[in-house]
Amino acid sequence: MIKIAMVGFGTVGRGFARALAENREIIEKKIGKYRVTAICDSKSSITGDFRIDEAFKHKSERGRLPESRSAEEIIEEGNFDVLIETTPTDVFSGEPGLSYIKRTLKSGRDVITSNKGPLVVAYRDLMRLAERHGARIGFEATVGGAMPVIKMIRDELAGNRIKRLRGILNGTTNYILSRMEKEKAPYPQILSEAQELGIAEADPGYDVEGIDAGAKLVILANSVFGRNVRFQDVEIRGITRITPEAFEIAVEKGYTIRLIAEADENGKLEVSPRLVKLTNPLAIYGTLNAVLIETDLAGEVFVIGRGAGEKETASALISDLVDFYGNGSFG
Numbered sequence: 001m002i003k004i005a006m007v008g009f010g011t012v013g014r015g016f017a018r019a020l021a022e023n024r025e026i027i028e029k030k031i032g033k034y035r036v037t038a039i040c041d042s043k044s045s046i047t048g049d050f051r052i053d054e055a056f057k058h059k060s061e062r063g064r065l066p067e068s069r070s071a072e073e074i075i076e077e078g079n080f081d082v083l084i085e086t087t088p089t090d091v092f093s094g095e096p097g098l099s100y101i102k103r104t105l106k107s108g109r110d111v112i113t114s115n116k117g118p119l120v121v122a123y124r125d126l127m128r129l130a131e132r133h134g135a136r137i138g139f140e141a142t143v144g145g146a147m148p149v150i151k152m153i154r155d156e157l158a159g160n161r162i163k164r165l166r167g168i169l170n171g172t173t174n175y176i177l178s179r180m181e182k183e184k185a186p187y188p189q190i191l192s193e194a195q196e197l198g199i200a201e202a203d204p205g206y207d208v209e210g211i212d213a214g215a216k217l218v219i220l221a222n223s224v225f226g227r228n229v230r231f232q233d234v235e236i237r238g239i240t241r242i243t244p245e246a247f248e249i250a251v252e253k254g255y256t257i258r259l260i261a262e263a264d265e266n267g268k269l270e271v272s273p274r275l276v277k278l279t280n281p282l283a284i285y286g287t288l289n290a291v292l293i294e295t296d297l298a299g300e301v302f303v304i305g306r307g308a309g310e311k312e313t314a315s316a317l318i319s320d321l322v323d324f325y326g327n328g329s330f331g
């Protein structure tokens with residue numbers, strides 16, 4: 001029986017819990033029986049013998065979970081094999097997730113996270129900590145949501161030299177640029193419409209300034225190229241200064257403009273708006289994410305998928321769970 005503790009019960013945490021309950025039969029075929037032994041958010045928790053739907057019931061009826069054990073206490077008590085960490089991203093401090101993850105790995109337990117912050121701030125430290133304590137850390141969900149990229153490069157492209165990665169790693173900016181291209185409307189107008197539709201946050205800085213894409217690029221560069229880079233090492237330019245006129249000229253010449261994140265084997269690390277040929281696979285539309293991987297043996301491999309969302313991110317977290325415990329490899 002795999003015991004799962006969850007820190008964070010927001011969009012992603014709830015999506016993960018729902019998927020565990022709804023796809024139990026499919027998942028148990030892969031990893032055997034499992035049970036959620038603790039869930040907490042920033043103020044409340046549920047622990048011990050409970051069903052997942054009870055957590056949802058408490059949240060919807062009372063706006064909180066029934067107990068007040070903190071994440072620290074849950075991690076300290078250690079009644080779990082794997083921690084699912086889905087607290088908010090802070091790419092500068094990595095907290096609160098960084099401390100939770102370190103503590104869990106030090107106790108020899110596995111971690112699966114959707115939180116970019118800890119990996120951006122301390123990628124190498126976390127990998128070393130996991131190794132030293134015989135634990136594992138899964139982070140497929142941190143880059144590109146449901147789009148399989150990290151394990152795909154590790155497993156399916158194993159044995160290849162990865163020469164270059166170019167990708168669209170932020171759905172919000174891609175949506176804004178797609179609409180600017182089609183409608184030739186100004187950036188502030190499309191942004192405010194995207195905010196009304198819930199595609200852009202009220203404070204859109206993380207997305208439109210390229211911070212989110214930069215954070216994902218750091219994780220890719222460290223995991224794929226074995227680098228030890230941080231957020232400050234990425235050259236970043238966002239999309240806020242792109243004009244409808246720029247799109248007009250680009251399209252006339254057979255190009256569009258997309259926010260491209262690029263890392264290569266020579267150390268390039270850049271997020272910036274670039275001209276992309278309309279026939280290039282990276283000229284994608286809407287909130288999708290995509291990565292074009294250039295390798296020595298397999299040539300070019302293109303991955304595309306939904307970069308965010310409750311179910312989509314849950315799918316990536318579960319793929320790590322199956323990676324860790326699949327084929328009866330637990331216990």
Ligand SMILES: NC(=O)c1ccc[n+]([C@@H]2O[C@H](COP(=O)([O-])OP(=O)(O)OC[C@H]3O[C@@H](n4cnc5c(N)ncnc54)[C@H](OP(=O)(O)O)[C@@H]3O)[C@@H](O)[C@H]2O)c1
Pocket residue numbers: 007008009010011012013040041042043044071086087088089096114115116117141142145307308309310313
């Ligand atoms: N949403 C997506 O589509 C998506 C996709 C990929 C990756 N991610 C990443 O996944 C993570 C979670 O995203 P989300 O959209 O689920 O965020 P969210 O809806 O804001 O949920 C965050 C959860 O973390 C809890 N939390 C905050 N501070 C905490 C603390 N100090 N200790 C314990 N719990 C704490 C919150 O509790 P309260 O409710 O009490 O505040 C909430 O339950 C973020 O790092 C995000 O960048 C999100």
